[in-house]
Amino acid sequence: MRIGVLIASFNRKEKTMACIQGLMDQKLPEDIQLEIHLTDDASPDGTAEAVSKAFPTANVYHGNGHYYWAGGMRNSWKNALTSQPDYYLLLNDDVLLLDDAIARLVACNRQYYQENNKYAISVGPTKDKQTGKVSYGGRNLVSKYRPQYFLVYSDDQYIECDLGDGNIMLVPSAVSDKVGILSDEWTHGIADHDYTYRAKKAGFSLIAAPGFYGYCTYDKGKGWKSGNVKLTDRIKYLYSPTGLQYKEYLTYIRRYYPYDLPLSFLKLWTKTLFPFVYDAFKKEPS
Template sequence: MNRDRTAILITCHNRKPKTLACLDALFNQVLPAEVTLDVYLVDDGSTDGTTEAVRQTYPQVKILPGDGNLYWNRGMHKAFAEALKYDYDYYLWLNDDTILYPDAIASLLTTSHHLAAQGEEKAIIVGSMAHPETGKLTYGGLARNSWWHPFKYKLVEPDKDPQPVDTMNGNCVLIPRSVVQAVGNLDPAFTHSIGDIDYGLRAQQQGCTVLVAPGYTGKCQTNPPQAHAWLAPELTLRQRWQKANQIKGFPPAESKVFCQRHASRLWLFFWALPYVRLVSISILGAAEDNKT
């Protein structure tokens, strides 16, 4: 059997130009003869003609329809679940706003092979993304940078050798079959965000490793941090809570699952912490307004 049968997993929603650009870079990869790619694209209810454009330009892509309510994590879960039926050697998460460099997939596979030869067969390989204009790191591997807070992370700059990290952003992530057999799919308990970080942490718990691949793998611009929109100073307490409770914020039910799973006995403290901060910011803001 071909050792490098690879399933590419993508989800999209109303970003036709970006999705097509992502696919263009994907299908222009310089690959060894033994590597084959099958693309699974979840179109989560796009109304901008994404599905039609992809079918016309890239008819080999397997398109899975969504109803517009899947968002990133559940869309990727759906693509992953479909690909799992065919028992691939590798599964590659790929954001549709990511432009891979021509040798990206070959480099990720080479890194995986080298690590496997050294005994690290259950290793997730994370591709680092550079800002298209500044060249600065935007997404990639994440390492804890707080001695007391388990969910404070920093991006890890890629080096000439693979760098161990705690977890990752899901923009470009290569997962071998051995990891999938241990960890399974993304958890649909999460709708949009957190799922990629949760997967990396669960992988570590199952004896897998997470490493940043050498060098940069592609380009991706930083998306606005919608999860922190509730920090805007002009908001009322009710507005803050509504923004925090949105799917792209940090919904309490999903945050609870994450904290219970990864914060041990102190999960309740770390779960409550951002919501206490939310109330505090509103009270302090109101107090300042009363002084003026």
């Protein structure tokens, strides 16, 4: 059985190298083989060259500096399709995998299929190394009408989810064959959540596998620029692919949470024009 591992990187060589070393250190059953597909988006720190030298079996592709996360992952996925692996593993390059992570994730995916006769995407929860708290994984909605959700976790059983983070995400080829790859509508974020929604709409399941599968620090920040930042910079952040992703985010809201569109629009502009409101009252990302 072959797994195409999909990674995107930009300018954090040490983390990317550590992530790939974690793949090399996996304790795998004899029937599992990994194929690494890394798209480096023109990193000035020499990430692509370092990976090619240290891990000659890895397939390294070169972006133009404008791929961002979703574009890099799409490129890795497109290249992985040619070898027709049994699974695709989406992996963030800042994840440090536990050495049994992939074996457990595959076993959980197989278990779900055997028990339900249905293919599922399996998300592997990660935790923050310092706090020990869940950082990424499967999520369930507070309400189907609003983009508010919470991370789910169990030590000993899988949990069905509404959407999932692409930090550690195992996608069976049967899902990819029907759903395709990450949509080119998304530049950076959103793409993983959109993919899990599309997969569920196509009749597949989404589960958070039991236990933890790696370490990954939550790095999204607070979700707005404070009032001491110049207005021009706050507006740039509003439209930035690595900021609030204004146009793409509203497209996402319109598609999946249409009743929340007016409120989401208002929140984006409040964060930008009146950030003191969030500075004073908001503590968590939204």
